[in-house]
Amino acid sequence: MAGNDRAEATEEVVSRVTRRRKAARYAVPVAVAGVAAATVGLVPALAASGDPNLPKISAHDLVQKIAASDTQQLSGSVKITTDLGLPSLAGLGGSMAQSMAPGGAGGHSDAASGSSADPGSKLMELASGTHTLRVAVDGPKKQKISIVENAAEYSLIRNGRQVWAYDSASNQAYHSTAPQGSDTKARPTLPKGTDVPTTPKQFADEVLKAAGPTTSLTVDGTSRIAGRDAYDLLAKPKQSGSTVGSVRIAVDAKTGTPLKFTLAPSGGGKPVLDIGYTKVDFAKPAASTFDFTPPKGTKVTEGKQHAEQHATKPSRQEQQGRSQAEAALSNAKVIGKGWTSVLRLDGPAGAVDKGAKGDTSKMPGNAQSFVNSLGDKVSGKFGSGTVFHTRLINALMTDKGTVYVGAVSKQTLIDTANAAAK
Amino acid sequence: MSRAEATGSGADARTSSAGTPGGTPPDPAATGRERSGLWWTFGLFRSELLTTFRRWRTLALLAVLAAVPVLIGIAVKIETSGGGSAGEGGGPAFLTQVTNNGLFLVFAALAATLPVFLPMTVGVIAGDSVAGESAAGTLRYLLVVPAGRVRLLLAKYAAALTFCLAATLVVAVFALATGAVLFPLGDVTTISGTTISFGSGLLRALLVAVLVAASLVGFAAIGLFVSTLTGSGIAAMAATVGLLITVQIVDSIPQLGAVHAYLFSHYWLSFADVMRAPVLWDDVVKNLVSQAVYALVFGSAAWARFSTKDVTA
Numbered sequence: 001m002a003g004n005d006r007a008e009a010t011e012e013v014v015s016r017v018t019r020r021r022k023a024a025r026y027a028v029p030v031a032v033a034g035v036a037a038a039t040v041g042l043v044p045a046l047a048a049s050g051d052p053n054l055p056k057i058s059a060h061d062l063v064q065k066i067a068a069s070d071t072q073q074l075s076g077s078v079k080i081t082t083d084l085g086l087p088s089l090a091g092l093g094g095s096m097a098q099s100m101a102p103g104g105a106g107g108h109s110d111a112a113s114g115s116s117a118d119p120g121s122k123l124m125e126l127a128s129g130t131h132t133l134r135v136a137v138d139g140p141k142k143q144k145i146s147i148v149e150n151a152a153e154y155s156l157i158r159n160g161r162q163v164w165a166y167d168s169a170s171n172q173a174y175h176s177t178a179p180q181g182s183d184t185k186a187r188p189t190l191p192k193g194t195d196v197p198t199t200p201k202q203f204a205d206e207v208l209k210a211a212g213p214t215t216s217l218t219v220d221g222t223s224r225i226a227g228r229d230a231y232d233l234l235a236k237p238k239q240s241g242s243t244v245g246s247v248r249i250a251v252d253a254k255t256g257t258p259l260k261f262t263l264a265p266s267g268g269g270k271p272v273l274d275i276g277y278t279k280v281d282f283a284k285p286a287a288s289t290f291d292f293t294p295p296k297g298t299k300v301t302e303g304k305q306h307a308e309q310h311a312t313k314p315s316r317q318e319q320q321g322r323s324q325a326e327a328a329l330s331n332a333k334v335i336g337k338g339w340t341s342v343l344r345l346d347g348p349a350g351a352v353d354k355g356a357k358g359d360t361s362k363m364p365g366n367a368q369s370f371v372n373s374l375g376d377k378v379s380g381k382f383g384s385g386t387v388f389h390t391r392l393i394n395a396l397m398t399d400k401g402t403v404y405v406g407a408v409s410k411q412t413l414i415d416t417a418n419a420a421a422k
Numbered sequence: 423m424s425r426a427e428a429t430g431s432g433a434d435a436r437t438s439s440a441g442t443p444g445g446t447p448p449d450p451a452a453t454g455r456e457r458s459g460l461w462w463t464f465g466l467f468r469s470e471l472l473t474t475f476r477r478w479r480t481l482a483l484l485a486v487l488a489a490v491p492v493l494i495g496i497a498v499k500i501e502t503s504g505g506g507s508a509g510e511g512g513g514p515a516f517l518t519q520v521t522n523n524g525l526f527l528v529f530a531a532l533a534a535t536l537p538v539f540l541p542m543t544v545g546v547i548a549g550d551s552v553a554g555e556s557a558a559g560t561l562r563y564l565l566v567v568p569a570g571r572v573r574l575l576l577a578k579y580a581a582a583l584t585f586c587l588a589a590t591l592v593v594a595v596f597a598l599a600t601g602a603v604l605f606p607l608g609d610v611t612t613i614s615g616t617t618i619s620f621g622s623g624l625l626r627a628l629l630v631a632v633l634v635a636a637s638l639v640g641f642a643a644i645g646l647f648v649s650t651l652t653g654s655g656i657a658a659m660a661a662t663v664g665l666l667i668t669v670q671i672v673d674s675i676p677q678l679g680a681v682h683a684y685l686f687s688h689y690w691l692s693f694a695d696v697m698r699a700p701v702l703w704d705d706v707v708k709n710l711v712s713q714a715v716y717a718l719v720f721g722s723a724a725w726a727r728f729s730t731k732d733v734t735a
Contacts (some may be wrong), residue, residue, distance in 0.1 A: 018730060025726035029719045036715045040684075077702075134614075134702075148702065151515030151533060151694035170615035185441055278554035288616050289699065295522040295611040324658040 051222045052229035054253050059217045062233050062251055063207050069256030075136040075289070076226065076280035082128055083270050085391035117175055118301065119165050122147065122154055132278075136285040144290055159290040161372075163303070166292060173294045176303030214238055214338030225250045226277040227258040237339035241412030242266060243392055244339055255282060265391050266409070272392045333417055335404075341407035342416045380414055382421035387413065463573050470581035474547060480585070483543040484592050490539060491531035491597030495520070498527075499604045515694055516613075523610055524601025525620070525710065528627045529697065530589070531597035532634050536690050537670060543589055544638050545662035548582040548645025552657035552728065562733050572730050579721065582642040583635075590635040616699040625731070626696050633693040637709060640686040640716025641666065647724040650731065684710075686716045 125131070125147070132148040146155040151170035158178070165174035212418050220234035230250040235242055238281035243266055250260035260276030294300050305367075333344045375386035378396070387410055394413050396404040404417050474480055494517075502521050513532040519526040552575075555561040564574060610623035618626075628658070645662040651656050666687070673685050674680055682688050689709035695702040 022730040025730060026723070028726060029723035032715070032722055033719045036719070075700075134698075148698075151613075151691050153613045153615075153698060164615070166615040168519065168615070169515075220543065241557070245692075286700075289614075292615045293611075293617055295519070295523040295617075296606065298606075298611075349692070376523060 023395075032217075037320045052224055052253075054222045054229055054231065057219055057231060059219050059233065060205075060208055062231055063217070065255075065256040066233075066249075066251055066258060071137075071255050071257045071282060072140075073138050073284045074257070074280060074282050075285040076134070077278045078133040078135055078275060079130065079278050080126060080133060080273075080275040081130045082273055083127065084128065084272060084393075089419055106138065111146075119156060122167075136289050138285050138287075142290040144285075152415070155292075157290055161294070164292045164294075166294070166298075171295075171298050173292075173298050173300045174303055175300055177293075211235070220248070222253075223250050223260075225252075226280045228259065228280065229253045230259050231355075237266075239338055239340045241396065241408050241415075242339035243407050243409055250276065257282075263392075269391075270332065296405065335420055336406075340406070340408050340412060340416075342404050342408060342413060344420060345403040345405070346401075375411075378414060380421070381418040431649070463569070463577065466567075466569055466573055466577035467580050470577045472577070472582060474581050475588075480547065483546060484589060487535060487539060487543060487589055487593050487718060488596040489704065490528055490535050491527060491593055492600050494531055494534060495527050495597070495604050515691065516697075519613075520601065521605060523623075524603075524605035524607050525598070525623050525627060527601030527605065528594050528597040528629060529694070531593050532630060534695065535593050536634055536637065536693075537687070538637050538666075540586075540589055540593070540634070541638060541641050541666050542663050543584065544586055544642050545645050545666055546659050547585045548642045549649050549659035549662035550655045551578040551582060552649040553647060553652050553658035554649075556653040556733070557655045558708035566735055575650075575725060575728050578614060579643065579646055579724075582646060583639060586638040586642055587632075587635040590638075594631040608690075611698040613694070613697050614699040618699070630693045630696050633696065633706060633709070634690075636713060637690045637693070638713075640713040640720070643717040643720035643724065646687070647720040647727065650724050650727040684712075686712060688712070 023237075074391075134144075134146040134148060136144045141158070141160050143158045144155060146153050149169060152167075154168070155164075155166045157164045157166070161178045163176045163178055167173070197368070208217060214237060216238055217234045218234050218236075220232045223230050223232055230252050233249045233251055235247040235249075243268035245264040248260075248262040248264070249258050251257070252259050257279065257280075261273070262271045262276070263273040264271045333346070335342045335344055375388050378385060378387050382396075382398050382402070383400055384402075385396050385402075388395045388397070389410060393405065393407055394410050396413050396417055398404075398417070402417075404413055404420075406413060406416070408416070494514075495576050498517065498520050512531055516526050516533055520530050553560070555564060555579040565571065607620060609619055610626075611617050644665065645658075648662045648665070649655075649658045652661070669685050669687050673682055673688055689705050689712060692705035692709045695705055
């Protein structure tokens with residue numbers, strides 16, 4: 001019907017009018033898209049602006065507040081971001097485990113280590129990347145942590161003495177019964193000092209005294225975490241040479257519960273570890289949250305049996321590894337104090353040499369070259385060695401088999417090793 | 423042809439509405455216009471629905487969608503008949519839980535069809551909606567009906583959305599029937615490990631079906647817009663489905679992570695969050711918002727194109 005009534009107009013005018021009308025109509029979708037894009041860009045900026053105004057508080061009082069906090073019940077979502085500066089650990093761990101597993105996956109008789117619901121195999125995934133966790137706590141006896149995955153979830157549930165792990169992606173469960181004594185274990189959010197400091201004030205005193213010579217502890221403003229007002233407690237090493245730049249803990253102003261923990265490297269850049277609530281609720285979680293009955297058809301692995309099997313019949317490899325580890329640990333020595341302390345592991349030269357050689361020969365070629373590419377060759381009074389570098393931890397492995405590990409810079413590590421080798 | 427019949431039914435609707443004046447209107451002429459306008463929209467929508475669902479093509483697409491859950495159910499049954507567990511080599515989400523509870527076949531089937539099958543059928547229907555009429559030469563007859571292009575476009579979009587819901591429900595219903603026949607039913611274990619009753623599990627399945635249908639709202643608008651650009655139905659369908667595949671590929675490349683959140687398909691699988699306890703609404707809401715934005719942008723673009731288009735065929 002449009003255009004019919006304009007029959008008498010000249011063609012030129014018609015085409016000009018329609019062109020203008022067309023342009024005007026196309027402005028509508030463009031405007032809608034523009035508004036949407038602007039909203040996406042502006043809303044987080046608006047939400048983030050404005051730290052809450054809270055009464056001033058001293059570092060001592062804040063530490064005391066944390067210690068006095070009596071949060072028994074909470075539920076919420078936690079976002080954890082880890083950036084150790086390593087290539088994806090999960091993938092590496094998987095490929096290493098696969099290629100190094102004796103007899104391959106098919107001939108592996110131990111059911112437990114093949115279960116994807118085994119808590120140990122899941123923890124590796126949290127060591128790199130960003131993950132969303134859901135947490136629910138109801139007193140010291142009921143806890144639940146779930147790793148949110150795409151259309152699946154891995155849940156670790158503790159209800160009294162029953163500990164369940166359920167991996168919905170593979171439909172497998174893992175069950176174990178906690179020993180009797182562990183019922184009295186403190187809640188996971190903050191291990192309450194049952195031993196030495198008995199009051200929150202004492203606890204705060206102890207913490208500040210211990211931190212005194214090496215750490216500056218300050219209250220560094222306020223922030224809003226998961227919709228709650230929080231104080232930021234900032235801990236910074238006083239010594240130079242540490243790879244830790246600062247540790248920042250956001251503490252809920254009302255309850256004293258730590259809501260966010262950020263570990264920044266001294267080298268700058270993204271935090272090495274950033275873990276904090278995105279949502280938190282201090283109400284009692286529904287009791288059904290902690291009930292787990294393995295659904296029919298779910299493969300259940302019993303954790304207890306698994307442990308007994310190992311205790312009675314450890315494999316030869318494992319025995320060898322354990323004795324090596326024990327020997328190495330017996331020779332471990334901490335050099336230095338505070339943030340720049342370095343752990344020195346003096347392996348019995350022969351054993352470690354042999355062990356290391358044996359290990360590397362067993363490693364697949366790509367893994368060995370990967371390990372080599374990570375390290376830098378260095379030399380000093382300790383002889384020569386290789387420094388393995390991450391954003392947080394550095395390790396020096398001398399050719400003699402001594403290992404120095406610490407959250408210190410590469411230069412500090414070499415200096416420490418030089419001093420120790422004298 | 424069905425088109426002639428459709429316009430005929432629209433005309434019937436108009437005469438019947440004109441014949442029954444409602445109440446005691448102060449201005450009968452104005453109310454009559456309003457009423458006939460409403461009737462026109464409804465009549466157009468009804469005729470669009472009839473033309474869409476009477477086509478053999480539509481029925482064939484729905485039959486293919488109905489076959490997917492049946493095939494998945496049978497495959498899982500055969501694979502697990504020896505006592506093994508399903509989906510150890512990957513596969514769509516929820517596949518492993520199907521053996522515990524037949525209800526999970528609904529989720530598994532929707533998770534399997536949502537990435538490609540479902541939107542492909544929607545792309546065929548929406549892509550053909552305007553361009554197909556144009557190619558068959560029926561579009562100008564439709565425009566002779568004094569309903570206006572905007573109403574015609576709205577009726578076509580509404581018919582496409584109805585197809586989205588129908589296609590999703592076909593998958594869900596066939597999956598539920600297959601699951602009930604082949605696997606046990608009973609209390610449902612959510613993916614968070616808690617147990618809910620079968621009734622509330624069914625309710626969640628219905629919610630999931632609606633969410634999946636809503637996930638296709640934005641894509642249907644894109645199909646409609648593409649359909650107004652060309653006079654060839656085949657070209658419009660191919661372009662729409664091609665766009666879908668391109669977007670899915672972009673969404674799967676981790677290096678392009680910066681743009682993922684803006685793709686219409688990025689939050690499609692968020693329906694799985696309904697099966698958590700407590701339900702995690704964040705991504706579900708993001709999905710609905712992104713679908714609404716896509717529908718608005720491409721709906722208005724389709725309007726801008728169609729209302730100024732020279733219709734010659």
